[in-house]
Amino acid sequence: MSLTRTVLLATALPLLLLCGNAAIAQSAPPPAWDQLTPAQREQLIGPVRERWNGADAQERGRMLEHARRWQSMTPAERAEARHGLHSWKQLPPDQREEARALYSKLRTLPEAEREALRERWKQMTPEQRRRWAADNPAPPRRESRGP
Template identity: 90%
Template sequence: MSLSRTVLLTAALPLLLLCGRAAIAQSAPPPAWDQLTPAQREQLIGPVRERWNGASAEERSRMLEHARRWQSMTPAERAEARHGMHSWKQLPPEQREEARALYTKLRTLPDAEREALRERWKQMTPEQRRRWAAENPAPAHRGGPGR
């Protein structure tokens, strides 16, 4: 090995060790709530406080209900909910409107009619779905389906 390569490796070794430690620290599991510093807790809570303070009474009630429902879910149900939220965010706006309209209508129907509408929906073309959603609009919304 040449002298310049040896010098380079000797100089780079502390940097490599430091990078390795940083990678290990980043992969360590996050601490429990009680182990967080007050600044870390504030960093987590701050955005929720701002949203809460800017929300109407109706929105605050909805936020509390969502929190109650989330706490009652099993880990599998939470994973499914996260997947659904991710899928919802990926939908184009026009498909979100169609989904809101369908969801709103399905909530009002008896089981047999609900299943019949689902089957009809599966058979519809995109243009038929757009037309159906325009004829059966969902109420003004905020957030996910049916909101």
Template identity: 60%
Template sequence: MSPRPFLLALLLAAAPLAAMAQSPAPLPAWEQLTPAQRELLLAPVRERWNNSSPEKRRHLLEHAERWRTMTPEQRSHARHGMKRWQDMPPEKREQARALFEHIRPLPEAERKAMLERWKAMTPEQRKAWVEAHPAKDPPRSR
């Protein structure tokens, strides 16, 4: 699963409404959408919710709340990160998971130093580092 599956599902569900966004008229408020348009937007989220475990549902709610409180700039940055993650080859994702898990608990100065060391590593050195420091969090399935 991508890092932000709830948002991705919501964004993908909105794709059929993209034609409306192409027109110069402003998009309607939620209340002005037809029942069919509302259902089109909500169906993927409802299906994902119903198919999720209680733990996953809690994660979806927490994620939605974080998204709601983000500024437009933060949302844009998050969308860019989601796109980068989706386009990343599996080996690079594994490296990113391992590196993130390793540096997350470190103080900021140590995190920056580790990132600089990482950038200076060759692909072979990075592979060896990941083998020595594998991510504990297993890759999520789509």
């Protein structure tokens, strides 16, 4: 074996082992809550505490309701909720406003009218949707993270 090859193997082997250990560490499941250090727990809780302390009573009520609903969801429902939030974040601002207008209108309608509006919405062109949303604006948004 040549000296260059020996040096290369001697240098590369520890790097490969480190990469392998990093991959194993990344694939290992995260620890249970009881196994977290106090610092790790604080990292997780800190942002929620800050948001809670900065919220008014109405927002705190919404936060508690969201937590209650999240706890009652099945894993499949949680995955669907995450997917929906990811899809929402990918929407351009004008399409978000259209969706807000549509959903705020849907909340006020009886079920049969809701279904009719959904079907009509599916048939609309993008320009028709923009006009409809302009004619039926959503109420002003509260400061929040979601739709």
